[in-house]
Every structure is written in C-alpha cells, then in structure tokens.
Amino acid sequence: MDISPFELLLKSIAPRTATASTVNVLSRVIVQGYFLTISNLEKRDRELKLFFTISEPSDPPIGSPANETRVLDNKTVLLYDVAAKNVPINFRRTEVVNEKFIRYESDSFILPSWATVSLQLLPDVQQFLNNQQSLLEVRGFASLTSDDAVSPGELFFNPEIRGTFIPDNLSDPVKDIDFDQIAYSLGTTRTKV
Numbered sequence: 400m401d402i403s404p405f406e407l408l409l410k411s412i413a414p415r416t417a418t419a420s421t422v423n424v425l426s427r428v429i430v431q432g433y434f435l436t437i438s439n440l441e442k443r444d445r446e447l448k449l450f451f452t453i454s455e456p457s458d459p460p461i462g463s464p465a466n467e468t469r470v471l472d473n474k475t476v477l478l479y480d481v482a483a484k485n486v487p488i489n490f491r492r493t494e495v496v497n498e499k500f501i502r503y504e505s506d507s508f509i510l511p512s513w514a515t516v517s518l519q520l521l522p523d524v525q526q527f528l529n530n531q532q533s534l535l536e537v538r539g540f541a542s543l544t545s546d547d548a549v550s551p552g553e554l555f556f557n558p559e560i561r562g563t564f565i566p567d568n569l570s571d572p573v574k575d576i577d578f579d580q581i582a583y584s585l586g587t588t589r590t591k592v
Contacts, residue, residue, distance in 0.1 A: 402541045403558035403585040405433035405451070407475060409522035409535035410467070412564065431562035431581075432521035435541060439510045441552035445545060449477070449490070449505040451520065453539035455498070467534035471503055474526055474535050478519040479508050485519070507546060510554075558585040 408431040439445050456469035468474050472492065478485040490505040510516050520541075526533045541558065545551065564579040 400543055402435065402543055402556055404538065404540045405520065405558070405585075406560060407432060407471075407520065407522055407535060407537045408562065409474075409524075409527055409533065411534075427564045427566055428527070429562050429564055430522055430524060430527070431560060432519055433541065434559045434561050435518040435520075436515060436557040436559075437510060437518065437543075438515040438555040439512060439552070440555055442512050443552070444512055445510045445552065445554070446507050446547060447510055448507050448544050448546065449488075449518065450493075450542040450544070451490070451503040451539055452542065453501050453503075453537055455501050467536065469535075469537055470501060471520075471537060474523055474533075475537070476519075476521050476523050477505055478517075478521065480517045480519075481511065481514050488518075559583065560585065 408429050410429060412427055412429050435449075437447070451471060453470070471490075477488045477490050479488050480486065488505050488508055490503050493502045493504045495502055508516075522535045543554075559582055561582045562580065564581075
C-alpha cells in the first residue's frame with residue numbers, strides 16, 4: 400500500500416558567500432525528515448515492511464556540488480520506536496532492472512497488538528557534524544506491506560514531515576545558537592493491510 404510522499408533535506412536555506420553580509424547571518428541549515436506513525440487496530444501482532452521509492456537521479460546531481468547526494472544510501476537512517484528508545488532498522492536497495500527509479504526495502508519489524516509505532520527516515524546528522532559541507536536532498540514516496548497478506552487487518556497512519564533549522568556554523572562560539580522547527584502533516588489514512 401502506498402502511504403505518502405516524503406522529502407529529506409540536509410542543506411543550506413540561503414547561499415553562503417565569502418564576505419559577511421545579511422545573507423550570511425540568515426544562512427541556516429535545514430535538517431528535515433519523514434515521520435510515520437502507525438497504530439495497529441487489531442488484537443494480534445503484525446509483521447510489516449517499509450519501501451521507499453525515489454526517482455533515479457544522477458549522483459551527484461548534474462550541476463550540483465560533488466558533496467550533494469539525492470539517494471538514501473549511506474546518508475540516512477531508519478528508526479523504529481514503540482515505547483522505548485529508537486532502534487535502527489536496516490534497509491537496502493532492491494534490484495530493479497531498466498526502470499527510472501530506485502526502490503529501498505526495509506527489514507521486517509513487529510507492530511504489537513493495539514500498539515503505536517513511530518518510524519523515522521532521517522538524514523544522518525552525524526555525517527553533517529563530521530563534514531558541514533555534506534548535503535542531502537531526496538524526494539519520493541513511502542509504501543508498506545504486511546507479511547500476513549492472507550489475513551489483513553486495520554492500521555491507522557499519520558505521515559509527517561518535521562524539520563529543524565540550525566546555524567550554518569555550529570562551532571562559532573560568538574554565534575547565538577538558534578533552533579527553529581517545522582512540522583506538517585501529509586494526510587492520514589486508515590486501511591486494511
């Protein structure tokens with residue numbers, strides 16, 4: 400089942416310039432991720448798997464800096480949280496022959512009976528902290544399947560985009576650290592999967 404589009408960003412929101420100016424003061428980095436909340440409305444555990452599909456880009460994109468990527472490989476993390484701490488979920492490219500898109504498939508995960516899980520597809524911020532020139536811009540759509548296709552059950556979805564704006568240079572001791580955030584819903588769906 401297709402759930403919603405998504406957009407991941409780790410990039411400057413204004414151009415950097417060589418001289419101090421108003422643009423440099425305003426220049427911040429957006430770290431934007433995809434959050435998917437799923438509730439299991441059944442009295443049994445569900446085994447689920449996520450898929451992310453993106454248009455096949457040139458990587459790095461034509462006309463973009465070499466430090467920018469438009470693929471999920473090695474620049475993103477997928478996390479799972481029911482009622483504890485975030486647990487990483489592995490995901491990998493699936494082989495698609497002669498198509499103009501890239502598809503990623505996650506490992507299976509369990510959604511317990513009457514539980515709600517938060518899944519997060521996020522830019523790997525550690526990459527940015529190690530190299531503040533690292534850039535990411537990926538768009539696509541998320542899908543979900545159940546390993547129990549014989550007996551589907553009701554799930555309730557709430558997909559969101561959330562982002563944080565941070566200063567371009569976190570190591571500048573005289574700069575006021577200012578974090579602003581955005582969050583917007585991508586719509587909700589209730590269906591049998």
